[in-house]
Each structure stands twice: as structure tokens, then as C-alpha cells.
Amino acid sequence: MKQLNDSHPAMSCIGNFTADELSLNLEKSGFPSYRGKQLFHALYARKHDTPFSFESITTLPSDIRNSLLQKYGTDHFSIQLTDVHVSKDGTRKMLFSLLDDTAVETVLIPSEMVNEEGLPKRRTLCISTQVGCALGCAFCATATLKLKRNLATAEIVDQYMRAREICSTDITNIVFMGMGEPMLNYDNVMKAVDILTQPESELISPKHITLSTAGIVPGIIRLADESRSIKLALSLHGTTQGQREAIMPIANKYSLKELGDALEYYYRKTKKPITFEYILFDGFNDTQEDVMRLAKLTRRVPSKVNVIPFHTIEFTAPEGISASLKPAPESTFYAFIKALRSQDVTVMIRSSSGLDIDAACGQLAYSHAGGSAGAIA
Ligand code: SF4
Numbered sequence: 001m002k003q004l005n006d007s008h009p010a011m012s013c014i015g016n017f018t019a020d021e022l023s024l025n026l027e028k029s030g031f032p033s034y035r036g037k038q039l040f041h042a043l044y045a046r047k048h049d050t051p052f053s054f055e056s057i058t059t060l061p062s063d064i065r066n067s068l069l070q071k072y073g074t075d076h077f078s079i080q081l082t083d084v085h086v087s088k089d090g091t092r093k094m095l096f097s098l099l100d101d102t103a104v105e106t107v108l109i110p111s112e113m114v115n116e117e118g119l120p121k122r123r124t125l126c127i128s129t130q131v132g133c134a135l136g137c138a139f140c141a142t143a144t145l146k147l148k149r150n151l152a153t154a155e156i157v158d159q160y161m162r163a164r165e166i167c168s169t170d171i172t173n174i175v176f177m178g179m180g181e182p183m184l185n186y187d188n189v190m191k192a193v194d195i196l197t198q199p200e201s202e203l204i205s206p207k208h209i210t211l212s213t214a215g216i217v218p219g220i221i222r223l224a225d226e227s228r229s230i231k232l233a234l235s236l237h238g239t240t241q242g243q244r245e246a247i248m249p250i251a252n253k254y255s256l257k258e259l260g261d262a263l264e265y266y267y268r269k270t271k272k273p274i275t276f277e278y279i280l281f282d283g284f285n286d287t288q289e290d291v292m293r294l295a296k297l298t299r300r301v302p303s304k305v306n307v308i309p310f311h312t313i314e315f316t317a318p319e320g321i322s323a324s325l326k327p328a329p330e331s332t333f334y335a336f337i338k339a340l341r342s343q344d345v346t347v348m349i350r351s352s353s354g355l356d357i358d359a360a361c362g363q364l365a366y367s368h369a370g371g372s373a374g375a376i377a
Contacts, residue, residue, distance in 0.1 A: 002130075002149040009099040013078035014043065014068075015154030015161070018191070019200055031064050037200060039068070044201035048164035052076075078154040079104075081166055090120065092167055095365065098155060102148050103365050104128040104179050106159040108167050124173040127159045129189050130180025132365075135214050138247040138322040139237070139279060141313045142179045145365060150185040156192035160203070174204060177212040177233070179365060181250075183219025193230060206230045212277060215244075217254040220262040224269040232266060233275040233306075234259070238285050239293035246321055247284075256297075263301050273302040277350075279310050280328040286336050295343035304346035307337055 004011055017025065023036025042057040054068045054076070079096040082103060086092050090110040097103045106127055110120030132145035164171050174196070176182040182189045189211070197206045206229035213219055214235045223232060238244040244251035254262075263274055276298055280286050298305055310327040318325075328336065340347050 002147055004150060004152055008152070010078045010152035010155055012072075013099075013152070013154035013158070014072050014076050015078055015157040015195070016152060016191075018195055019198060026064065029067060031067070035060060035064055039064075040198070041200055044161070044195070044198075044203055048170055049168060051165070077158050077162060078152065079158045079162060081162065084166065092163075094163060094166060096159065096162065098131070098151075102131045104131055104151065104155070104159070105365050106163055106178060108163055108169075108171070119169070122172045123167075123169050124175055125160060125163050125171045126175050126178045127156060128178030128180055129156060129176055129182040129185045133180045134184070135181050136249045137214065137235075137237075138318075138320070139281070139310060139313065139325050141316050142365065144313075144316045145179075147180075150188060151180070153188045153191040153195065156189060157195050160196055171204065172208060174209045175212060175233075176210070181214055181216060182211050183213045183216035183223075186219055186222065190226075190228070193228070210275065212275075214248055214250050215254050215259050216250070217258050217262045220259075220266050224262075224266040227270060231272060231275070233277055234263065235277045236294075236297070237277070237279050237281075239290045239297065243285055247281075247325070260297065260300050267301040273304065276303055276305045277308060278305055279308045280333055280336055281310055282326040282328045282332065284325065286328045286332050288339060291336060291339040291343065295340060295345050298345055304348055305340065306348045306350045307333070307340070308350040309333060 010016075014022075019037050019040035021036075022039050023033040026036050026039070027033040038059045039057065042059065043052065046052065053074070054065045054072070057065055060068075079098055081094060082097045083095040084092060089112075092108040094106045094108070095103055096106060106125065109124045109126060111122035111124070113121040115121050128151065130150050131148035133140070133142045134147035136143045160171060160174065176189060193206060193209060195201065196203050197209070210231040210233050211223070212233040212235055220232065223230075235248070236244075237247060238251075241251065241256045244256060266272075267274065276294075278285075278294065294305065310325065312327065313322065316322075327333075337347050337349060
């Protein structure tokens, strides 16, 4: 699982700690524990354009501020911005380098609808949970990087905190759909959710957070048993066991039947509808039979389907089935959606946000890792 051990530099960053843990840490250093809540509030409950420094926490006495400065340094973040690409539609793709010189991507996607201030109604942040990924999906650039390691809680929390500073905006929604499989870094991801959604952080409600899995059944069961308020999405991308096995090796471990059962269990426990993610590939999963099977599958639980255009991964010089995957033509794409809707399935069209900056997941990080990505300098 490539868990981090305690000596990894990311593990000593302040973003790893809940308010209670900060209180405990301060207590161990001889300070009153109630100062932990004040510290947590200063770290998180601030406007996106208010820079943070330990020196500026006026609610804490100077001896605590000095002690924090000594322990965490002037730059307390676990990640640094290395590169940012801005799309014509406002999508921002950020590359962050980590303390061990690995890198992850984070993408801010504005909605097309605007509010009364002229700002996009939703500003959704797509957050990474691992460096690379072990699951090897045939359509994914991150898969070519293989798994380097899990992200620490601080590295997940800091993607959110840095992105709102860099993009000068509050973030309204989070999707764990970036690099990595969040269910395989469950503890660190959920601790990050806890920190970001603690009422004292005043940042985001768990109802506005979605975790997307490629189909890790034990993770779905655990999420159901913990009755968390975040939402669940499943990357389906195929309507038969054979299709899924062909492009998602994890399907060999957890079958479509087991997945369906796990989703029913999840719904029974949480009463939360599920989102199915479905990338449409030309001639692979775009037939009328697929429409009928997809409709049947999704009827097992209250749900909706996000149909997603395929972002090509030509830059990874794909081989085998990866090389044969092509985006469905626009006419097929819309015909598929129409047919699905005619089966009373709720369908959302995931926009091609950031197409002009090659928003395929993993592209910037692929480049950073020395891949031959021609489009990225
Ligand atoms: S699609 Fe997601 S789960 Fe599959 S290889 Fe890419 S990052 Fe991993």
C-alpha cells in the first residue's frame, strides 16, 4: 500500500492534525490545551486572500508562536506550486511538488453557471490522494506513473488550502477524483475530510465532498458502515464484467456483481444516491446494448450517471488496449445520452473542462516525472 512511515517529512507537517490533536501537542509542550482550538481556527478559518503566518496569530501568546515557528518553520505547507495551466474556460490545473520531490496534480473546475456576483456558482476542486496509482486503468495517464506512495493527510488538506490562495477564490465542492484511488488511502483521506469539515475550520460541508472509487468493495462497505456524510461516485466505464476487466484491472478482483451488491448495501445504510461515472469510448461501450445494461445497473440504487468525454492519453505513447481507446464521436455521445434518458436514467454530461490545457488526469505529473509529454514544457 506504500504507506508513509513516521519519519517521512510530510508526516511532521501541521496539516496532519485535527483540532484535538493540536491541543494535545500543545499540552505536551507545556501550553494550555485550549490554545489548540485557537491555532486550528487561525490555520483554517480565514479568508482565501488572508496569508497565514505563525507570527500573525494574535490570539496566541508569543511563546507559543515562537515554539510553533521553531517546530514547523516559516513555510508550514507540505506542498509547493511548481506549475499552473489556465484554460480558456477558467479551469486551472496546478502541479504541486512534495517534500520528497514527487508531484501531484490538483484541478480547479469552475461551473458554467454564475452567481449574482458574476462568479461561477460552483468552484470544484479535484484533489489527488496518492502519488501515481497502482490500479492501471487503461485510459488513465496517472496509471503510467505507477504507485509511488500514499499522500499524507497534510498533503491532501494543503491541496485545498493552497488552491484557494493560488486561484483567489473560495472552493465550494471537493471531488476526490485526482491522481490515485482514495479508498486505498482511506485513513489519510478521511482524516483530511475531518479536518476540512470540522465546524471550527468554517471551510466546507461534507455534503459537498464526493469520493470517487474505481470499485474497491471493502472501501464502499467501510464508508457505508461509518455513515459518513460525503457522497460516493463509482467509476464504472463498462456495462459488462468483460468490458471492465479489459480496461480496469481492479475488476478482476471485485466483480460487477460484488460491486452492485456493495452499492445496494451502501444505499441501504446511508440512503444516499450514487453517481456512476461513465467515459464513453468509440466502439467499446457506446452501443444500444450498453444503454440497456447501464440503465439496468443504475436502477439497482437511486443514482445518476455522469457521461464523460474521453481525454486522450496519446502523450503517454499507449500500447495494447490503451492505444485502441478513442473518444466517441460527438454524434454518438449525444445519441447515447438521449437513449439513456429515454430509459428514465438521470444523466449529467460532464463537460470537457480544460480541454485546451489537456486536463487528462496525470498529464502534468507525467511530464514532471520525465515522461515524453510533448504538450507540456
Ligand atoms: S483512473 Fe483513477 S483508479 Fe484508475 S489508474 Fe487512474 S487514478 Fe488510478
